[in-house]
Amino acid sequence: xxxxxxxxxxxxxxxxxxxxxxxxxxxxxxxxxNDANAYQIAVGSDGSASITSASGFRAFTLPEAVVKHLFxxxxxxxxxxxxxxxxxxxxxxxTIRVRWNGWVSGDVTCPPSEPDPVAxxxxxxxxxxxxxxxxxxxxxxxxxxxxxxxxxx
Numbered sequence: 001x002x003x004x005x006x007x008x009x010x011x012x013x014x015x016x017x018x019x020x021x022x023x024x025x026x027x028x029x030x031x032x033x034n035d036a037n038a039y040q041i042a043v044g045s046d047g048s049a050s051i052t053s054a055s056g057f058r059a060f061t062l063p064e065a066v067v068k069h070l071f072x073x074x075x076x077x078x079x080x081x082x083x084x085x086x087x088x089x090x091x092x093x094x095t096i097r098v099r100w101n102g103w104v105s106g107d108v109t110c111p112p113s114e115p116d117p118v119a120x121x122x123x124x125x126x127x128x129x130x131x132x133x134x135x136x137x138x139x140x141x142x143x144x145x146x147x148x149x150x151x152x153x
Contacts (some may be wrong), residue, residue, distance in 0.1 A: 016043040023048075026074060028127055030138055039138050041130060045071055051134045062133060070126040074100045076119035086110035098127060 024045040031038040038052040047067050050059045087106065096107045108127050112120030131138045 024101075026070065026098055027105075028130060028138075029097045029099060030094060032094045039134075041134050041138060043070060043130060044069065049130070049134070051138055053137045055137055056108060060134065062130065066126070066133065067130055069122070070130060073119065073122040073126045074098065076116065077105065077123050089153070096127060096131070098123065 026043050028041040028043065029038075030041070030083065040053055041049060041051045042063065043049045045067060047062050047064055049062050050057060054075070086109075094105045094109065096109050097107060108124045110118070112124075
């Protein structure tokens with residue numbers, strides 16, 4: 001009887017500890033030189049997300065598949081050093097980095113130069129998808145782009 005109670009208590013304690021474990025989180029940091037539209041997108045492994053910028057704060061929820069893709073890409077990138085800086089022409093000189101568990105990536109918009117370019121491309125794709133889902137100011141609507149920067153239809 002004592003063994004059954006002991007196992008039951010251990011199982012309950014494990015469930016409580018798992019439930020009390022905070023979700024993993026990452027922060028996407030976007031900025032441009034001399035730009036007041038810098039932003040931060042906080043992403044929780046539970047799908048909760050928020051964007052903070054000079055224009056305010058907005059919470060939103062990300063699809064589970066998008067969140068899984070981000071955290072898998074972060075885990076694959078590990079603590080490898082991604083490309084630091086690369087030459088960009090204005091207005092495309094934005095720098096986008098990801099902060100996760102004390103690690104800060106290089107600019108994910110630069111060509112990959114880490115030991116595993118597949119991981120770098122996966123991280124870039126995951127981050128870009130989240131930026132699009134976050135919307136302005138992270139993703140500039142096509143209607144707000146100057147005519148010379150309009151993508152082809």
